[in-house]
Amino acid sequence: MSSGTFVDRIDPFAKRSLKKKSKKSQGSSRYRNSQDVELQQLPLLKVESSSLEQEELFIRKLRQCCVSFDFMDPVSDLKGKEIKRAALNDLSAYITHGRGVLTEPVYPEIIRMISVNLFRTLPPSENPDFDPEEDDPTLEASWPHLQLVYEVFLRFLESQDFQTAIGKKVIDQKFVLQLLELFDSEDPRERDFLKTVLHRIYGKFLGLRAFIRKQINNIFLRFIYETEHFNGVGELLEILGSIINGFALPLKSEHKQFLVKVLLPLHKVKCLSLYHAQLAYCVVQFLEKDASLTEPVVKGLLKFWPKTCSQKEVMFLGEIEEILDVIEPPQFVKIQEPLFRQIAKCVSSPHFQVTIYYMHVAERALYFWNNEYAMSLIEDNNSVIMPIMFPALYRISKEHWNQTIVALVYNVLKTFMEMNSKLFDELTASYKAERQKEKKREREREELWKRLHDLEISRTNNQTDNSGEIPQQSSLSQENNIAPSSFATPPLGNSSNNYMSK
Template sequence: MIKQILNRLPRKPSKSGESREGGVLSTPSSTPSTSARSTDVAGHRYGNSTASTLSGVVESNLVPGVNHGDKIAQALNSKLNLNGSFPVSAYEALPSFRDVPNSEKQNLFIRKLQMCCILFDMTDPTKNLKEKEIKRQTLVELVDYVSSANGKFTDVMMQEIVKMVSINLFRTFISPPRENKALEAFDVDEEEPSMDPAWPFLQIVYELLLRFVTSPETDAKLAKRYIDHSFVLRLLDLFDSEDSREREYLKTVLHRIYGKFMVHRPFIRKAINNIFYRFIFETEKHNGIAELLEILGSIINGFALPLKEEHKLFLVRALIPLHKPKCIPMYHQQLSYCITQFVEKDCKLADTVIRGLLKYWPITNSSKEVMFIGELEEVLEATQPAEFQRCMVPLFRQISHCLSSSHFQVAERALFLWNNDHIGTLIKQNHKIILPIVLPALEQNARNHWNQAVQSLTINVRKIFADTDPEFYEECMMKVRENEAQEKDMKSKREARWKRLEEMGGMKTTTNEAVLVSPRTASHAPSSKASRTQLE
């Protein structure tokens, strides 16, 4: 009898009542701390979501004038718990936008956005197949709704869009060990690209964000409350993704944000600067430098003239030092375009750019040297004679070293500079300064270079100088021959001196006498003329 009475009493719910099904945590509790845990995914790496609490929304505050006695509204309400979270058992498709009246569409739109805030374990393709497909279909419907919107997005709709996008996109990347990062950069083309298993869903979310930003129904003055500095910074963090497909979408989205939200433009430029600084001076590891430079190339193209001092500092402090990292082949094409854009905007910057290139010129890396010569040609094409004259002496000293390079691609690429009409004109106008610098290297190539193509190109360049000013060319040739004769004479004297020293050392060795060197002679090189005379 007592047992029957006790069995009728309500039992205290046990902790085992909280179930973890299919990678989604669900709980009947409606406290904020519990609802925050409802969006976590078991074993999933999307632990860095910005809005971890899926709070319920009161429909009367969402869409004014909604009839909540309607059956559709009741059906929608039944899909959610009180705290707005979706247990897996209730994760079912909501009605289509076509099946509800216009007065309910905004409310349904917000419900679908909240439904898509639930995250699933995408690393396991066998889990939650039904729920994943429902979410994918819902995301596609949301994209269509945003694309075909015929009324301004309300404040609440914008808030929910940004909230859903943040939860799905913003996450922490698991970085591999960064040992041998410089070597890994050169093998990047040989490795298989990393593909995010969640990309089929991420792509739709990115498309939704892109359509939202570009939609004429999005009021930038209202949207900037939610697409704020924090949102932009977290979006920039995603550029380090190893998935190139994601970086392409990010590039387009950030560019559209830059165009629509003028108030954010200085902040975006500064944030990109900071990414470059950290990459150049700290890590030398970032997957999205090329994409960020593509965005900047478009931004630089739109700079008004005269250029602001801020933009010139960006060139000097960020873009030119980007030539330093060893992984420059990953982004050199985009960097070269940005540099050239600056010179085309303001030709007076040519001297600054060329001297910056010379500062970071590679010494032992031949492939990098070829890239530098190619970029140098693009810069020189936009250089005016006045700026060219300021930097031509250090410039052609470096080019002379390239002409003498034993690596045929370096020498060949340097000789190709004379095939450019604009550069050829600049050289002819200043041949009396340039010819004495490069002629020794040209003569050395014509006589001794092992590559036949380099020899042929050298002869052509030498002929250009000879045709431009024959008298000056002969004068320079005489000086080159005199210098060669002097060097040959000095070499023979040096060899004779060493031979005499060896003989003296051998004579002293046979007599077991020590060979003494005067401290004064050893410490004062100019005062050793007398000893040299004795040896000779």
């Protein structure tokens, strides 16, 4: 039996897939220009020279690289593809090593070449059932040229000769908007370049920063509440992580709103695993900037806590531990009760994901007691936390089927006993007394049902004696040959009055 079949058997709600895992496919929206242009090999650019002739040659090569090719046909236009590849490499080296080569006339030519090559309508996924967690992405067929275009762009932005005052004339809001749309590319190689490019633009163009943040905000909101599909969420969050790290103190209201209204709701999307590490980093960055945000963040996580997905629960627990690593004691006091009520539920969780990738929810929750700083916080507030955690821990120590969990629980109980032995004894006695009360209530409930059952039999017998006939059974009883007295819940009518009169 395969591991996948075994998982399906123990988790009937697990996503099933009957399709075979497809090989990495290639796709492209790039085709040869309608005009049949024959590229001619141009001379190499000379790094030592910055003459007018070199500038003209530079521009000619940039325009030559505006010609697109069809990479879906690997044998077509081989000569033209090679000429363009060599030209892009030459441009990259010239910008990197040349001095004074980025003159003002060159800026619009570079941006035009970049726009023509990069900006295109991304094709829909070739696989209508595409699952980014399971399936391989469709790679961009024209990547041999696209990669070089991105490298030219980066060399341009990182050049010592780059002048922001000139650059802002050609790198505007429209350009940035088109760049952000490319983050939905399925090809992770392209998204990785885009991440670096956008970060450079954010660092150099102060006037575009607010616009970039706003557009990322819009992408996330559309992703959360409308599409639940956007390939570049992880990369955009990675950029935001460094942006948040540079926020000045005190934090602006708009930044706090972004945390509460956008970053926290990102936790509820089904494909959280694709970007959770970057999301958790952003959240922790905010808390390191402003400790007062701890309470709304933790309560927000508890609000979006997964109910049926053990994989997501493990991720949430990992994020909570990251938050505990940076939390300040006064903030911990504010969130300890709701937080540990949730942890107690996780410790009691029956979920067990049979896979090497995800840990048992209860096991992950119990690992909090291996964290030294978290342990110090728990010890300082043991009078509040122990009564919340004790019932679940004690019950598991006696009843849980998994010996690994039982061993971890014993260690936690031992730690609690060492922290506050008096309270531990009180909680033990209280728990046992409560269990005795529960057992007594169960016995009383069983006795009551037995008495009601006997009462129904007595009522039936009395009716038989008075009439001399056996009362006709209901059609349901006749069909199933079941006496009315055998039902679990006897009808309560005059019988209760008879019982009371006796």
